[in-house]
Amino acid sequence: MPMEELPDLGRLSLAEIAALVEQRRLPPVEQWNPAHCGDSEMRIARDGTWFHQGSPIGRVAMVRLFSTILRREDDGRYVLVTPVEKLDIAVEDAPFVAVEMKAEGDGRDARLAFRLNIGDLVTAGPDHPLRFADGEDGPRPYLHVRGRLEALVGRAVYYELAERALAGDDATPGVWSDGAFFALDAAA
Incomplete structure (x- = not known):
């Protein structure tokens, strides 16, 4: 097949x-x-x-x-x-890895879609939040996929997220997607 x-x-x-x-x-x-x-x-x-x-x-x-x-x-x-x-x-960490991101729009109107290493597509938002955790090797972003399953956002994709977050004019660096704001800081 x-x-x-x-x-x-x-x-x-x-x-x-x-x-x-x-x-x-x-x-x-x-x-x-x-x-x-x-x-x-x-x-x-x-x-x-x-x-x-x-x-x-x-x-x-x-x-x-x-x-x-x-x-x-x-x-x-x-x-x-x-x-x-x-x-x-x-x-070992998360069962999936977000390996590619597509962004449309800016600020509150932005939408971020991710491709996982298994081919699934997930759009970050209220039902699929991004979270940032502190790790030994620096911040580790995760995307909720389904149920209790998450994807670790790959390093290259994380750099794209960080670039968007730092380019924004929000008081706290972060990214918007599908009407939800996700602070880049693990403590926020």
Whole structure:
């Protein structure tokens, strides 16, 4: 089965991105509560690479499929869940990485859309907030994806966010998207 081609984010308007997001249907993993079955022997590295038994999973379609059944539990553990089984998966930081950003508009009228390493598109806003945490290597921005799942915003994309934040005229450096303001400062 051929893998669907990912759309070119640079050629899409944010309205077209929103339409693509609406078309994507994900399994209702939050409704599934099977018994815990064990460990998947899988790990997601900080850079977004998925591993099984220590080897990288090279098939992008397989990673995309697994990403649709990923869930974060109330206790913070990550699991792969189906209607009949639940398996632990180790996640070093966030399960996804925002690798590309498209911005339209400025100030309060701005909208920021992100492409994740798994091909998903997410527009930052009230339902998908950005947050900034202090890390050993400096600020670490995260984007809410779905449920309790986040994407670490990749370093290059973070620099784009910082440039927008510093160019703005808000009292606190930050970015606007879809009517919501996200302060660049982790403490704000």
